[in-house]
Amino acid sequence: MSVETFAGVVVRPGAALYTYRLRHNITGSPVDRVAFRMGAEYAPLAAVESPAMRGSTQATLPDGRTEWTISLLNEVTGLVDVVVNFLLPIEAGITELPVPLIETGAADGYNGIVAVQNMSRHEISVKQQNNLVDLPLTEQQRLMTGPMRESLQYVFQGFEENWALVLNFKPAPAASRIQAVVDLMATTTAIDRAGRTRYEVRLALQNRSEQYLAVRIPDGLALWSAAVADQPVKPVVDPNAPQGCVLIPLVKTSPGGLPYDVVLYLADESPSGLVSPLDGITRIEPPAIAVVGIPVMQTTWSLQLPAGYRYLWPGGNMNAVAGTVEMMSLRIDAELEQLKRLEKAYREVLGSRSTREQVTRQNWYSFNTRVEQNIAQTRHFLESNRGQVDERAYGRLQSKLGSQFEAQQQLYGGNRDYVEKQNVQAGSDINYFLNTSVSNTGVAESVRDIALGNLPEFVVSNEARQVERLEQELAKSLETAQKYAAGKPAATPAAPETAAPQVRWEMSDRKAAEDLFAGRDKDADVRLMLGSISQDAVEGLSRKQAQLQSQLEELQDNRLQRRFRSSSGPAQVEAQSSVQKMAQTVDEAAGGL
Numbered sequence: 001m002s003v004e005t006f007a008g009v010v011v012r013p014g015a016a017l018y019t020y021r022l023r024h025n026i027t028g029s030p031v032d033r034v035a036f037r038m039g040a041e042y043a044p045l046a047a048v049e050s051p052a053m054r055g056s057t058q059a060t061l062p063d064g065r066t067e068w069t070i071s072l073l074n075e076v077t078g079l080v081d082v083v084v085n086f087l088l089p090i091e092a093g094i095t096e097l098p099v100p101l102i103e104t105g106a107a108d109g110y111n112g113i114v115a116v117q118n119m120s121r122h123e124i125s126v127k128q129q130n131n132l133v134d135l136p137l138t139e140q141q142r143l144m145t146g147p148m149r150e151s152l153q154y155v156f157q158g159f160e161e162n163w164a165l166v167l168n169f170k171p172a173p174a175a176s177r178i179q180a181v182v183d184l185m186a187t188t189t190a191i192d193r194a195g196r197t198r199y200e201v202r203l204a205l206q207n208r209s210e211q212y213l214a215v216r217i218p219d220g221l222a223l224w225s226a227a228v229a230d231q232p233v234k235p236v237v238d239p240n241a242p243q244g245c246v247l248i249p250l251v252k253t254s255p256g257g258l259p260y261d262v263v264l265y266l267a268d269e270s271p272s273g274l275v276s277p278l279d280g281i282t283r284i285e286p287p288a289i290a291v292v293g294i295p296v297m298q299t300t301w302s303l304q305l306p307a308g309y310r311y312l313w314p315g316g317n318m319n320a321v322a323g324t325v326e327m328m329s330l331r332i333d334a335e336l337e338q339l340k341r342l343e344k345a346y347r348e349v350l351g352s353r354s355t356r357e358q359v360t361r362q363n364w365y366s367f368n369t370r371v372e373q374n375i376a377q378t379r380h381f382l383e384s385n386r387g388q389v390d391e392r393a394y395g396r397l398q399s400k401l402g403s404q405f406e407a408q409q410q411l412y413g414g415n416r417d418y419v420e421k422q423n424v425q426a427g428s429d430i431n432y433f434l435n436t437s438v439s440n441t442g443v444a445e446s447v448r449d450i451a452l453g454n455l456p457e458f459v460v461s462n463e464a465r466q467v468e469r470l471e472q473e474l475a476k477s478l479e480t481a482q483k484y485a486a487g488k489p490a491a492t493p494a495a496p497e498t499a500a501p502q503v504r505w506e507m508s509d510r511k512a513a514e515d516l517f518a519g520r521d522k523d524a525d526v527r528l529m530l531g532s533i534s535q536d537a538v539e540g541l542s543r544k545q546a547q548l549q550s551q552l553e554e555l556q557d558n559r560l561q562r563r564f565r566s567s568s569g570p571a572q573v574e575a576q577s578s579v580q581k582m583a584q585t586v587d588e589a590a591g592g593l
Contacts, residue, residue: 001026001034002109006143008430009099012351013090013120013172019431020084020102021438027108030075030445034082037067037103045086052080052441076442083438085431090171096127099165110161113143116154117430119351121172124153128166132156148428177255178341179209182296184334186327187286190304195275195282199266201289204334205250206259206341212236212247213262214292219244220270221287229260245292255345256360258367259338264289278309297337300330321385322393328378329397332404335371339408342367343415350422368412375405467552474548 006021024034038046043066048056054071061067070082084102099114113135118124135157140149149155156165184204191197199221205213217223226233226248236247248262266289268274276282286301302323305311311320346364349357379401386394426432 001031001107002111003104003106004111004113005102005104006113006115006434007099007102008115008117008434009097009167010117010429010431011090011097011120011122011124011169013122013348014354015090016088016097017431018084018086018088018100019434021434022082022084022102022104023440024080024082024104025108026077026080026442028077030077032072032075033069034072034080035067035069035105036082036084037061037065037105038084039100040064040066042066042086042100045088047085048082049085049438050080050082051439052076053082072442074442074444074446076444078443079440080442081438081440083435085435090122090169092171094169094171097124097167097169099167101161101163103161106161110159112158112161112163114154114156114158114163114165115144115152115430116167117151118153119151119425119429123168123170123172125168126154126165127168128164129156130162130164131160132158132163132165144433145428147424148430148433151425151428152430177208177345178206180205180207180294182291182294183259183298183337184331185291185296185299186302186331187289187300188302188304189284189287191275191278191284191306193278193306195273195277197268197273197275197287199264199287199289201264201266203262203264203291204259204331204338205262205294206253206338207250208253208255208257210250210294211252213250213294214241215246215248215264216242216290216292217244217246217266218288220268220274221266221289222269224265224267226265227263242292254356254359256342256349256356256363258342258363278306281312298330298334300327302327319389319393321382321388322397325378325382325389325397325401328374328381329400329404332371332374332378332401335367335374336404336407336411339367339371339411343411346415347418350419351426364415368408371408372405372412375401375408379405470548470552474545477544477548 002025004023004025006023008019008021010017010019022034022036040060043058046068048068048070050070050072052072052074054073056071057069059067059069072080088097099116104110112132114132116124133156135155139157140155144152156163182203182205184202186202186204188200188202189197190199201215203213207213215223223235223246226235228248229251233249236249238245238247241247248264250262251260253260266287274287275284284303303311342360342364346357346360349360351357379398382389382394382397382401389397
């Protein structure tokens with residue numbers, strides 16, 4: 001028995017995946033089990049599979065290693081595949097990655113191949129390499145596709161079961177992430193004629209670290225309610241916090257989690273009111289509501305007046321439609337920043353085949369769709385109210401929305417191309433390749449004996465074609481004989497003195513016959529010549545049919561037929577029946593002629 005061991009090591013961001021394909025080539029006597037040995041520290045991690053496996057057992061050897069014995073379904077010869085998979089997590093502080101040796105005890109030859117594939121930002125290099133050489137390019141081309149070869153960092157080969165390989169490992173620098181940020185703080189003030197005010201503060205928050213959001217509320221305002229990610233929450237007052245500071249319970253999200261909104265509702269509860277009654281011109285300022293401890297990237301303020309009042313801005317009249325579109329575009333700016341962070345998180349986990357990757361992918365596509373829809377709605381609102389916006393403001397807002405749409409499309413297209421590239425690379429995963437190539441189950445002894453006990457199909461088919469050819473030749477021979485029999489002249493009595501002598505005439509003796517029987521009747525001469533020709537043709541047909549009979553007898557009863565007659569399949573029995581039938585037909589035809 002000889003063995004080819006193909007070991008594949010794939011380094012991913014959080015783990016190193018090991019796959020060993022053990023391909024046994026069994027010659028000579030069939031076997032019903034194979035075995036291999038490896039370090040005992042990997043035994044609890046290993047998963048062993050084979051398409052020919054009935055079961056497996058483990059035993060600890062005196063030297064501390066673990067031996068697996070694979071029981072096969074049958075006694076087999078030929079190629080038998082066994083695959084071993086295990087995973088080593090990449091933990092903090094790790095500096096090297098060993099590549100364990102699996103020993104098979106191959107007595108008739110050994111070939112070991114080790115391929116290392118780095119699908120992470122970690123840095124790996126060879127620390128220790130014993131009894132291994134670079135695998136020649138021609139061998140790599142024979143074993144693997146081009147994209148897979150290009151993705152491998154190292155490919156080694158060894159011809160003895162005593163090789164060793166250890167890799168240096170340097171973890172990738174931790175990605176810098178914003179732990180908590182308010183991308184947009186949008187405050188809306190609603191005021192009535194008496195000057196009483198109500199406030200809505202909407203915070204677009206990305207939070208991965210904070211348990212509470214600290215909000216400083218000015219005197220005269222009271223927090224009525226709060227909602228986090230569309231769920232109501234109960235604010236908390238910390239006695240150690242500064243005066244007027246309220247704590248809002250938050251939700252911590254993973255790097256691939258979606259951002260969410262924190263919404264606060266406040267009201268003016270001062271006895272005299274924070275704003276004077278709306279008699280004539282009244283000055284209104286945004287409230288001094290502030291977020292403590294978390295950076296705020298953008299702030300907006302909008303004002304809702306009662307009916308009959310209009311806005312005045314120190315620099316000129318303020319257009320309500322243009323202001324609304326401006327507010328909506330600022331919201332889109334914040335969402336684009338959040339989309340960039342989500343894209344970065346998605347790329348970090350892409351290819352890990354984890355639940356986190358699935359969640360991040362779903363969040364990426366859903367949030368991208370939301371941003372695209374918000375841009376479309378803002379454009380539609382601007383177009384629907386174009387008559388209320390001057391040309392200069394319309395051109396500026398239209399240009400800004402167009403730039404935002406292009407930025408969103410570039411993010412989506414760039415990420416799509418990156419994902420496609422990663423999927424192509426994943427198709428070249430050496431672990432996947434080795435696991436899907438495990439297909440050899442060997443040839444069972446019973447199957448081999450059945451094959452040796454059957455007449456080969458090509459022999460049966462050739463014999464059938466030969467019988468068919470003989471049938472066609474015999475049919476033509478019988479048809480020709482029938483034609484000669486139908487055209488043979490009837491016997492006519494002749495006078496004794498003129499009776500024709502019983503002589504066989506040849507075509508070359510025609511002139512001599514004419515000289516000898518010059519006085520005979522012309523019709524009698526013709527009948528005599530035709531009779532001679534018919535007799536020659538019949539004799540030729542008889543000889544040919546005798547040859548056909550001899551050939552059919554050879555097909556019917558020979559050493560090969562007698563050898564396989566007891567174990568003939570349906571096709572062989574049918575062929576033999578055809579031979580026997582043909583022999584009988586020839587006998588009947590020969591007797592008739």
